[in-house]
Amino acid sequence: xxxIALNTPYLIFVGDETRVTYAKTGRGIVDWRREHCAxxxxxxxxxxxxxxxxxxxxxxxSAGVGSLVVGTALVGGSIPPPWVATLAEAARAGIDIVAGxxxxxxxxxxxxxxxxxxxxxxxxxxxxxxxxxxxTGKKRPGKRLLTVGTDCALGKKYTALQLEQDLRxxxxxxxxxxxxxxxxxxxxxxxxxxxxxxxxxxGAAEVLSPDNEPDHWDVIEGQGGIFHPGYAAVSHGLLxxxxxxxxxxxxxxxxxxxxxxxxxxxxxxxxxxERTLQIGALTNPGIRCVxxxxxxxxLPEGERREYLARLGKRYGLPAVDPLFTGAAAILDNL
Amino acid sequence: xxxIALNTPYLIFVGDETRVTYAKTGRGIVDWRREHCAxxxxxxxxxxxxxxxxxxxxxxxSAGVGSLVVGTALVGGSIPPPWVATLAEAARAGIDIVAGxxxxxxxxxxxxxxxxxxxxxxxxxxxxxxxxxxxTGKKRPGKRLLTVGTDCALGKKYTALQLEQDLRxxxxxxxxxxxxxxxxxxxxxxxxxxxxxxxxxxGAAEVLSPDNEPDHWDVIEGQGGIFHPGYAAVSHGLLxxxxxxxxxxxxxxxxxxxxxxxxxxxxxxxxxxERTLQIGALTNPGIRCVxxxxxxxxLPEGERREYLARLGKRYGLPAVDPLFTGAAAILDNL
Numbered sequence: 001x002x003x004i005a006l007n008t009p010y011l012i013f014v015g016d017e018t019r020v021t022y023a024k025t026g027r028g029i030v031d032w033r034r035e036h037c038a039x040x041x042x043x044x045x046x047x048x049x050x051x052x053x054x055x056x057x058x059x060x061x062s063a064g065v066g067s068l069v070v071g072t073a074l075v076g077g078s079i080p081p082p083w084v085a086t087l088a089e090a091a092r093a094g095i096d097i098v099a100g101x102x103x104x105x106x107x108x109x110x111x112x113x114x115x116x117x118x119x120x121x122x123x124x125x126x127x128x129x130x131x132x133x134x135x136t137g138k139k140r141p142g143k144r145l146l147t148v149g150t151d152c153a154l155g156k157k158y159t160a161l162q163l164e165q166d167l168r169x170x171x172x173x174x175x176x177x178x179x180x181x182x183x184x185x186x187x188x189x190x191x192x193x194x195x196x197x198x199x200x201x202x203g204a205a206e207v208l209s210p211d212n213e214p215d216h217w218d219v220i221e222g223q224g225g226i227f228h229p230g231y232a233a234v235s236h237g238l239l240x241x242x243x244x245x246x247x248x249x250x251x252x253x254x255x256x257x258x259x260x261x262x263x264x265x266x267x268x269x270x271x272x273x274e275r276t277l278q279i280g281a282l283t284n285p286g287i288r289c290v291x292x293x294x295x296x297x298x299l300p301e302g303e304r305r306e307y308l309a310r311l312g313k314r315y316g317l318p319a320v321d322p323l324f325t326g327a328a329a330i331l332d333n334l
Numbered sequence: 335x336x337x338i339a340l341n342t343p344y345l346i347f348v349g350d351e352t353r354v355t356y357a358k359t360g361r362g363i364v365d366w367r368r369e370h371c372a373x374x375x376x377x378x379x380x381x382x383x384x385x386x387x388x389x390x391x392x393x394x395x396s397a398g399v400g401s402l403v404v405g406t407a408l409v410g411g412s413i414p415p416p417w418v419a420t421l422a423e424a425a426r427a428g429i430d431i432v433a434g435x436x437x438x439x440x441x442x443x444x445x446x447x448x449x450x451x452x453x454x455x456x457x458x459x460x461x462x463x464x465x466x467x468x469x470t471g472k473k474r475p476g477k478r479l480l481t482v483g484t485d486c487a488l489g490k491k492y493t494a495l496q497l498e499q500d501l502r503x504x505x506x507x508x509x510x511x512x513x514x515x516x517x518x519x520x521x522x523x524x525x526x527x528x529x530x531x532x533x534x535x536x537g538a539a540e541v542l543s544p545d546n547e548p549d550h551w552d553v554i555e556g557q558g559g560i561f562h563p564g565y566a567a568v569s570h571g572l573l574x575x576x577x578x579x580x581x582x583x584x585x586x587x588x589x590x591x592x593x594x595x596x597x598x599x600x601x602x603x604x605x606x607x608e609r610t611l612q613i614g615a616l617t618n619p620g621i622r623c624v625x626x627x628x629x630x631x632x633l634p635e636g637e638r639r640e641y642l643a644r645l646g647k648r649y650g651l652p653a654v655d656p657l658f659t660g661a662a663a664i665l666d667n668l
Contacts, residue, residue, distance in 0.1 A: 237532070
């Protein structure tokens with residue numbers, strides 16, 4: 001297995017985090033994979049409630065929980081000492097510990113000892129699996145859709161998850177393929193493509209969406225942006241390794257510069273479509289753009305439909321906001 | 335310092351390698367940086383002679399040698415036990431050990447102990463420096479030329495070194511910038527760009543060719559190929575991080591498939607020029623192609639000049655074989 005693979009069901013660890021935005025990872029898992037969640041572990045009554053049954057480590061162990069997943073983002077990236085005791089208790093009970101922090105879990109001696117004693121794994125979802133191959137460029141059976149973007153952080157993961165859900169609801173075979181840490185926690189497997197060594201990016205993308213049935217869709221979470229000054233290389237490797245039949249361009253209404261790079265103007269949606277078609281043709285000459293997915297939350301509610309209609313007309317493609325209009329129009333175009 | 339930086343002068347270690355092709359790294363260092371080479375260390379009289387004075391470790395130590403550089407490629411990538419004793423002797427004498435092998439030098443206990451005792455560094459030129467930044471995309475002062483290619487292994491390093499030499503001979507300020515392991519050993523510094531984590535490729539390229547005087551040329555060694563199914567992502571990140579004013583396309587006469595990827599046809603030189611211009615414009619809208627550099631060694635000697643003339647006419651660019659015609663025609667076009 002060259003992909004990270006997590007043991008379910010999950011116990012979502014919230015700690016004493018009271019701020020909803022910092023518990024976004026846990027929230028995402030509950031939103032998209034409620035069926036993988038056995039319960040939540042909160043260290044205080046004020047901590048965020050994800051709507052799951054509260055569970056102690058002992059209860060989780062009896063319930064057959066496979067992984068304790070740290071569902072909070074940590075400023076500074078390290079684990080507060082009071083949390084370590086609880087994680088160590090779970091590891092001693094044989095429950096895997098899963099996190100996506102800068103600090104490697106195994107570098108915390110108490111945790112490493114507990115995992116060894118309990119036979120649990122410490123899984124850092126930012127650490128790629130070993131022995132990834134170099135990309136072959138060979139066509140694989142199965143259909144693939146990749147979400148790309150004018151920038152980072154504008155809905156590539158959300159759009160892919162929504163399309164997976166819609167495809168399944170329509171009776172199609174479909175799997176979300178996670179290329180980033182939060183996506184991997186949600187899907188229970190994947191490859192953190194931006195953490196892979198340069199020579200293996202497209203090979204990792206090939207591993208991420210392996211051979212499948214001819215009518216099966218892999219819906220692959222995009223990363224970065226093909227015009228991004230920092231992350232374009234990641235996007236390029238993910239694109240040619242994914243060899244998508246179809247792609248959706250994600251955008252955030254009103255964004256005009258690359259987020260965090262104020263000197264870099266955002267590329268146009270048309271530029272992203274053209275460049276993605278050019279590069280993607282290397283491994284799939286049949287690649288086509290099937291839609292535009294926009295986060296319109298910055299626009300007044302009354303203007304969103306008109307904005308999307310204008311965009312759709314301009315590019316001759318369905319333009320949706322998955323949160324506001326759903327993504328059905330893109331599905332119809334598949 | 336975010337680049338690997340080696341201590342000179344070098345003692346080139348040849349071991350008992352008798353096959354010239356396997357001593358190519360040592361050969362390259364002598365060819366391009368004779369002034370950095372104090373001597374060679376051969377473990378048998380039959381070993382390749384690089385034309386340097388033979389030196390023992392004791393002699394090298396008295397001569398003030400900074401690094402013992404393993405100048406041979408090893409099938410399997412690990413160091414034969416009889417060699418380890420000599421490397422350990424050098425490390426104990428305070429001489430850095432430099433190699434580009436799959437085996438990490440520090441993983442050999444005898445060598446790790448010797449280096450600690452002698453205060454020597456064990457430098458793996460395939461290990462990128464820590465704390466590389468994410469690419470900014472900001473324009474840096476100084477001029478830059480990047481060698482790109484229709485494929486791997488067709489002269490991108492050689493062409494860059496030749497252009498550095500010619501620029502210097504013409505009185506210009508120029509530095510070869512090494513992006514691969516052999517190049518780093520030759521230049522004495524650089525960043526192994528293909529070993530960098532995906533998110534930091536363009537940032538590593540920015541570090542590789544930092545701010546410089548307005549009339550100074552960085553001649554940057556290219557990697558991979560922008561149409562390569564395995565390594566295109568590396569080429570993309572190196573291109574936008576290098577923000578070259580000028581690039582040279584390298585090619586091997588007669589090659590028709592990607593080497594090692596027999597199912598992938600080689601891209602045309604024109605395709606590589608067009609795609610490099612498109613992608614490179616992100617960080618340097620003034621980017622232009624200044625020449626074509628071809629390894630014509632597979633052609634009969636009598637046909638080479640005509641082949642180059644035909645190519646040059648077709649693309650409206652100087653076409654050279656640095657080994658056969660020199661690279662002066664490209665310099666004239668800079």
